[in-house]
Amino acid sequence: MHDAVLSGQKPPMPPRDVVARSWSRLQAEGVSPARCEDVVFADCSELESRRTRTALRSVLPELRSTLTEVADDAKFIVVIADTDGVVLWRDGSRAVRKAADALGFMEGARWSEDLVGTNSVGTALVEGAPVQLFSAEHYARSHSGWSCTGSPVRDPRTGEVLGVVDISGSAMSVHPATMALVRTAVRLAESTLWRERTVQLDKLRAQAAPVLAAAGGPALVVDRHGWVVEAGGIAVPERLAPPCAEKPLLVPGLGWCVPEPLGAGWLVRRRADRADIDLELDLGASPRATVRGDVNWTRALSPRHAQILRVLADAGPGGTDAAAMSEALFGDRDHVVAVRAEISRLRKSLGPILIAQPYRFADNVQVRMFG
Template structure:
């Protein structure tokens, strides 16, 4: 076995790595190993020895509470989160993997995945706010991507810490589009699927899309401003416009709001904005026609609707629709994407707060119906798995849950005898069963 023949599923390679760790701890591993360990990994191990205790395995918390919130707000990734969700986070999470977005210092600002996986990763300190730089946690894909400024994969026992050996990860650095300084890192972590041949191309394509989107959003700066920005690559160089809110859950009349300005949207305009908001890299007229009307032959109808929508959006100077492909340009957020993000990290309280109800309940568009079912199913599962009796009753007040006997039974299973939601759940369950008295 040679250094270029390593495989994430090769048990002989992993066994060799474990022996190499023992030699490393005993200080008998040569500066350049004769076995298959890769040069970049070996060099990282040697650097890690000077700064990291291998007996540990839990990342130190670097950011918490308001500090984490502020770091997220200031980082340029916050301006392109919809793109990151559609291009990377959603497909990776659906595949059973985690996605971490880190800053140039190796601090994880966002970590998203299914609740069970997030809980396992949290045990080793792989969580939002944690420091996963090389000097803090030793060899890992995000640490190597930052230290080498190149795409990296780290498999099992290639990690410096034993606690991280059950995991594998792939990561790529993201460059500031103006200064070319390292802005941050995109990471996919999980089983050996996290180092499959498909993952690095996905990460690299997403990094390029992020850089292009930021290039379009940031003003061209003179050399002096660029040099100043290079010293602070994670800070927005201008004050962003107030966010424009797209409110499309639990509403018969969807809204578009910025500050004190609010307009009501027609059903079709809300559908167009919802689909485009989830495709920050753009969508063709034919795709829109198929998603909203069920046929590419309706592309002419889409063009006409887009003309009318542009007139409506004239009330929001910070928001525009670009063409070829169609895409939204401006500081747009939505209750739908905030709810989905909360669901992905298992935060039921936030999910209930952001998703006021079903997505565009009056819409019959194929794409909207699929998204409505997906979000509603995820929310219901999370409520039943993790909800308190009060949260279950809060969910039961929604129109889509009025006749959900399983939710009522879940309330009765955990609610204290004196809890008001218990008696209310009993009354509704009896009514659903046709019981009296």
């Protein structure tokens, strides 16, 4: 099957879908099976840097206790790779490790699909799903003596792939339970990551409480990935763009903010000076307001809020008062209380883009309206 497909002939039977997709990708990129046998390695300093950065470092004991203890008896090796397919750690049967050394399948090897062909590390990363490969389903002929099973490990909150756990052994060692074993190990690792994250958030939340109480105005605390831990005096999204030191952050409801380091996270509060804000109003069938800057964000608008923003845009820099807004919205000047309530809700959503007395867009807001 392998030789027929790669030579353009009709195979005796078609490859499995996951294999066919991988072979097609490699052929489309002009990658030959022979080239896949030339393994590329990360140097020692890069490997150590990758080991330090990966979130999988913390679940290494869990994975080892789940898989490595049975690896010798089962004649396989356990491999943990990062999101680029670089092998970070490897353990297991000494005989299988020696065979893997001859293949170049060792710590520091770059085992991505585009470099070594169809394999359970690189192909699992491309597919974003568990992959099991047998013998000549591997693209490189030198890998045809192997069976390999790999599964991505994901951040349990974001779904982001953190790396791959792989079990590899001889083609004759393939077993129906191998995929179940890998999946179980991955679930245990992801559970550990979830518990660790909960502990970290609880610590950060404890640090945040007194800081927010003393902030003297609206502020929030986020973790290093931008997930909101606590907020004071403002309603905000569940997640912001990951903050960076001294880089302004545009936050819905607050405007431009300066992130300040706080333990393992950031305190985010409004900056003292006012930076220009570009506001795009789409007031068509599905009205929304989009703020553009270093970070862009969009808020859906109710029909009433869309009406209010249209009136303010038409009013220009001079703005309008509650009575005039009532007349524009309701046809009379008797709905001042309703107007004030709606604008209050709108300001909580859009932040310092709107100001009062009179109601108008702030001087630093450049408005573009269509629809």
